[in-house]
Structures are given as structure tokens and as C-alpha cells.
Amino acid sequence: MTGLIAAIDTTDPQRARALATAIAPSCGMLKLGLEFFLANGSDGVRLIDDRPVFLDLKLHDIPNTVAGGVRAILPLRPALLTIHASGGSAMIAAAREAAEAAGAERPKILAVTVLTSLGSEALHATGVAGGGRQQVLRLARLALAAGADGLVCSPLEVSMLRDALGEGPVLVVPGIRPAGADKGDQARTLTPREAADAGATWLVVGRPITAAADPAAAAAAIAAEIA
Numbered sequence: 764m765t766g767l768i769a770a771i772d773t774t775d776p777q778r779a780r781a782l783a784t785a786i787a788p789s790c791g792m793l794k795l796g797l798e799f800f801l802a803n804g805s806d807g808v809r810l811i812d813d814r815p816v817f818l819d820l821k822l823h824d825i826p827n828t829v830a831g832g833v834r835a836i837l838p839l840r841p842a843l844l845t846i847h848a849s850g851g852s853a854m855i856a857a858a859r860e861a862a863e864a865a866g867a868e869r870p871k872i873l874a875v876t877v878l879t880s881l882g883s884e885a886l887h888a889t890g891v892a893g894g895g896r897q898q899v900l901r902l903a904r905l906a907l908a909a910g911a912d913g914l915v916c917s918p919l920e921v922s923m924l925r926d927a928l929g930e931g932p933v934l935v936v937p938g939i940r941p942a943g944a945d946k947g948d949q950a951r952t953l954t955p956r957e958a959a960d961a962g963a964t965w966l967v968v969g970r971p972i973t974a975a976a977d978p979a980a981a982a983a984a985i986a987a988e989i990a
């Protein structure tokens with residue numbers, strides 16, 4: 764069954780806390796990203812520690828530095844933590860090894876394949892040949908072989924990854940837009956139902972919930988669509 768993660772992308776910890784409370788009945792997890800973490804640090808995360816947290820920091824550095832970053836985050840007990848698959852096998856393995864220090868409560872390590880804001884032209888400009896889908900699959904296989912628990916991918920790659928990799932990997936999918944919603948800066952999107960049917964483990968939805976006039980109602984509608 765597919766779960767719903769609400770992306771609480773704000774720098775205001777009290778606003779984040781209020782949103783978390785309002786949408787809690789419909790969301791299995793809350794995503795706190797780089798914007799929130801840089802503004803509020805560990806204390807901000809602890810304000811929302813009564814809900815499972817997806818800490819989306821997309822760590823990307825040399826293996827030793829990423830391992831140190833993972834160890835520093837472990838006291839916050841995030842359920843999910845992101846790194847960049849493009850950091851390579853050694854970096855991914857170092858992140859997984861560092862996470863193991865938390866034992867059974869360790870965060871699941873998710874490797875980001877290709878950002879959902881990048882279309883084919885943008886990828887080509889960065890030197891990636893063969894198109895986005897090929898790059899996603901290449902990075903996905905590398906990451907899982909190095910010890911990642913799952914992947915962050917666009918909705919349009921979910922079905923491909925399930926066909927290639929099976930049901931084992933956790934697939935966390937941003938770029939979700941309900942029918943009729945503004946796509947914003949997301950280049951590769953599906954509706955919640957489409958992504959769930961394709962095999963997503965978790966859907967990440969931000970602005971369609973947090974910018975809605977009634978965030979609780981918006982979250983409930985998306986949860987009902989994927990139920």
C-alpha cells in the first residue's frame with residue numbers, strides 16, 4: 764500500500780508544527796528538507812519528533828564526510844534520510860555503514876537518482892548521455908548494490924524501476940501533482956493515483972497540501988485517492 768508524505772517546506776518552525784498537527788490524520792510521515800534544516804537545525808526537527816520524519820538533506824560529499832553527517836543526524840531518529848546516488852558506491856556504502864550504528868531504529872538510506880526538476884535538455888547540458896530514464900536506472904542499480912535501502916525517483920520512472928528491480932526497494936516519489944494542480948518547477952509528474960498504481964512506496968506532496976486554503980482537507984483528499 765502506498766503512503767503519503769507531506770513536504771513541510773518552510774523556515775518557520777511554528778508554522779511547520781501547525782501544519783504537522785493539521786495534516787497528521789492523513790499523512791504517514793512528514794518531510795523536512797534543506798530549507799527547514801538550515802534555518803532551524805536539530806532543534807527544529809525535534810519540535811516535530813512525535814511524527815515519523817523523512818529528513819531530505821541529499822547528502823553529497825566524500826565518503827568520510829557523508830558518514831560523519833549521517834552519524835550526526837542519528838540522534839534525531841529520522842525514518843528516512845536522503846543522499847545523492849551520483850556520489851558513488853563508496854559514499855553510499857559509507858552512509859549505510861554509519862546508519863547501522865543506530866541498530867534496528869536506523870534511518871533507511873534513500874539514494875536520489877535524477878532530480879524531478881531536470882528534463883532531458885537539462886540533463887544533456889550536464890553531460891548525461893542516453894536520456895533521463897537510462898541515467899535513473901544506472902544510478903538506481905549502483906545505489907542498491909552499494910547498500911541503499913531505496914530510491915527517490917520521479918513518478919515517470921516508478922514502473923520502470925519496479926520492472927527492473929522488483930518489489931524490494933523502497934521507492935519515494937516526489938513530483939506528485941493532483942489533477943489540475945500547478946506543476947511549479949517539477950518537470951516529470953503524475954497524479955497520486957497514477958503513481959500509486961505504478962508501484963510507489965511513498966508519495967511526497969508539498970505545495971498542493973501546504974499552500975492549500977485548507978491543508979488538512981487537501982491531504983485527506985490525496986490520501987483518499989491513493990487508498
